[in-house]
Amino acid sequence: MPYQAPTADQLFVLKDVLGLETYANLPKFADAPMDLIEQIVEEGAKFCENVLAPLNKVGDTQGCKWLPDNTVTTPDGFKEAYKQLVETGFPALAADPAHGGQGLPGVINVAFSEASSSSNMAFSMFPGLTSGNYAAIASRGSDEQKATYCAKLASGEWSGTMNLTEPHCGTDLGLLRTKAVPRGDGTYRISGQKIWISAGEHDVSENIIHLVLARIEGAPPGVKGISLFIVPKYIPNADGSPGARNEGVKCAGLEHKMGIHGNPTCVMAYDDAIGYLIGEENGGLSIMFIMMNEARLWVGLQGLSQAEAAYQAAVTFAKERLQGRSLTGPKNPDGPADPIIVHPDVRRMLMESKATIEGMRALLYWTILQEDLAHVHPDEQARQKAGDLVGLMTPICKAYLTDKGFEIASLAMQVHGGSGFTEHFPASQYLRDSRITMIYEGTNGIQALDLVGRKLPAKGGRAAMALLAELNAVAADAGEDPAVAPYVDALNTARERLQDATGWLMQNAMANPDNAGAASTDFLRLVTLAGLCMVWTKAAKIAAARVAAGDSNPFYANKLATGRFFLERIAPEGALHLTRMKTGAAAMMALPAEAF
């Protein structure tokens, strides 16, 4: 069975776990009643299933092609699908009405974004990057820049890119060398080489708007001297149409890579390209972080999306493949063998996938809701709290969801057995495509450092305090239903471990900063597990109430059965992470470099 958007679980999260209807009195949310949300989720699902999913393998097999005239062609069907996407209006749902958008909360779009990325991750990177590009210009561009670019980017007619990395500088942006020289007319000449630029050149949109980090001549060294420039492929005409070719920017080649073949990863050569400063001189990094934080949540979503798609492929295979007999007696006595879904170890892989995916979905959607609340909530304290939670949970969602996206893609391959290793089945593509998500937009190790070194200590630990308060509130609100009690216990245990870990960090990171670095990945997992326990408790409360009320939809009893697997086999991982992090940096740093 080909991919089908998990609309039932998506709507359960939006409606029940997040309780979107309770925000109906807030700006933006007021325009998004539940029936509209349902309609968007369902229409979006159809588009993804019917238009994007059939192109996923085509994209992997054909890949993108670079031509000697520095143009890039996308796989068959991508151009047409992109045109259809723009026509649906989905990209503009959450954009500002001033830019032709619908002005709906961002969380409205998340189910569609997930399904879009599950259907075709490489394709969905075209609109995905554009969305971050739009956000940066919409929030920091001049009025003229907004007027020129925002509507085109919001609709998707034009697409966008982020240009950070150079051959010698990825994580460490302070090393970057791309130069910006004032032309005297307010514009700049941009020169330098950027690598790993997703969708840097292609044929799906009529213009490509590059956001490029560069150093203005004479700027201070390091990250304090970095500015951000808009470098359009075609200079926009006064009437808004794409004008003359910006000759100084071109794609010098494509990377050969393990996955996401349907999206071109470009080497971009800038040679006196015309660029427009966005925001302040030397203020580029803070604008880039607007894009970056948005992009990190979206990469987390990619992880979730590949997990879901791979899991679905594994389920299909496990139900169809006949091999061996159940340990408890034949389940398909008339067939030559039982479907392999009867075997406990196959179940283990499917249940681990399912329980992880459902928790991740709820946690990610919840985080994206906080992002909306941080913008639209009328109460300043509520906005601040939501903003703190988004900041804290962004590295969590990026790192955990992508680690698990890849792990679950690997489990899906394992369920397929030898078939999974062949390119005849989809498991290999999910495995290969998902792997990049652990790396780009800041490797998962960088996410852990961002959490421990930046998000945790910021403003006296305010974000962590907000999370702990939220965990307590959810526990207190869980009610007395004995079916929910084990979730509350797990939540309390996870919270205590997190407090313990935070205390350990405060004591030991000062004494030796390497202790913070050494602890970072385990600490990230402890925060994640607490977050997962939180969303599972919310979900269980609702599901248990429905079961108790005699709801005939098996969804709710199944949700509790899946939650039990989470409680029994995933939540206990926290003990190991706490044990590990408390061993500190000594063993990790003991060997001299030459001993490796």
Add this chain to the structure above:
Amino acid sequence: MPYQAPTADQLFVLKDVLGLETYANLPKFADAPMDLIEQIVEEGAKFCENVLAPLNKVGDTQGCKWLPDNTVTTPDGFKEAYKQLVETGFPALAADPAHGGQGLPGVINVAFSEASSSSNMAFSMFPGLTSGNYAAIASRGSDEQKATYCAKLASGEWSGTMNLTEPHCGTDLGLLRTKAVPRGDGTYRISGQKIWISAGEHDVSENIIHLVLARIEGAPPGVKGISLFIVPKYIPNADGSPGARNEGVKCAGLEHKMGIHGNPTCVMAYDDAIGYLIGEENGGLSIMFIMMNEARLWVGLQGLSQAEAAYQAAVTFAKERLQGRSLTGPKNPDGPADPIIVHPDVRRMLMESKATIEGMRALLYWTILQEDLAHVHPDEQARQKAGDLVGLMTPICKAYLTDKGFEIASLAMQVHGGSGFTEHFPASQYLRDSRITMIYEGTNGIQALDLVGRKLPAKGGRAAMALLAELNAVAADAGEDPAVAPYVDALNTARERLQDATGWLMQNAMANPDNAGAASTDFLRLVTLAGLCMVWTKAAKIAAARVAAGDSNPFYANKLATGRFFLERIAPEGALHLTRMKTGAAAMMALPAEAF
């Protein structure tokens, strides 16, 4: 830096951890003094580094090509390298002198096999499969079959294959349909389709000897009616040269697969091919298991080999890539940034790889030593014990070493950051190549079932008892050095967890067989961790003694530092596995199939 065989650690394991010299009074071992072993390891390393490693990327990029005349060409250089390999005599080191071999213990070859597979896994599958083929014919073939095939297979002049899988039947061999019809002259006509046949057709050896599972007309259904046949590509002449083409066997195509492109994975079509029964009618499975058990250890070795090669690539990158500054102050103050090996989270990945690899190497080599002892030890009880231990540890080595081979390849990619995802660096190939090892020769889930369902209960649990006795003996023999005490503690803890887990299984698997299946993978990990604690204790004892004696070689202090990482961050995983397995099958099996 390109791959370099880890000869220092290999020799430490062979000489110190296994104490090969203490077996000098045994047959075969008597002919392998330590200086000969050192020479073999070092000469082998040179061959692998100089001849095989340079062809690894060539093999991945070019792949094998199927031609319409049903022949297959291998990548450039493979044919010549194979010829050189045969000339070195390495393949025949452990073969019977009656077949032109050197008659040395199998453990002599393991360091070379590891380095060979690290250098070029796809290439090393040609001799690897041949070795299992040789073992099957040497132990169960008729005298005539031995005379015809063994010397050619031992030298590698002819290569071998295993033909088990059919499109509808992989793990569940009882379903197989390939037919064998007596021709009346003692030979058979073999007809059917086999898939996933590694090295089923190629141009590196002058003949290819297929061992094919098939059902003789009228044989009982299921696994009791399966026989094994020798089906040579060219029928051997009386003088031992390859004669007429066996027209009924041909390669109908190749699989397109995620990795091991340098080795052809063939669809083999048998259509009245001439076959020679090996062993008894309907006795095929037991012969196939001779090959299979050997092959499973060898696949475990592949996992180790990919881990080592990927780890080395990660180390090279981590020492060269300059990005960011150490948290404890610049370590490369004259450069633009520090090498990323200074960062704790990069260290975490490298140390996890290193500690895991060194433990796996010791455990695998120890298991292969047991295999030798099971054959050559003059004392029957010692032979039985060694044989029991090999049987028990075969699924352990296959599953754990391949799970970790892939995980470590993924860690290596992560250390590379974005570079790792491009095919310009070797990380992608290691990741893609290693992934098959978790699947073939029985998926790792099947290994766990083999352990729990077959190896553990066999003969009243004799093998597990032998392992527990060995663990106790190693603990008792560890001495009083306080540097070794934490290893003994970890070993005792691991043994207690294993006993606890075994007790739980005995109580709960009878009540519900699904409990055994549900527990199997966690149980496999518990046995593995006990085995790793055992070999680490042996290694630590020797290293600590050398350090105490003032040995100036930093190898020994580094071994203890690496061991500390194992103790602090890997050994504690046992608690989680025990917690998980004791939750039983309930949550795993709760959902109806349609809920997935």
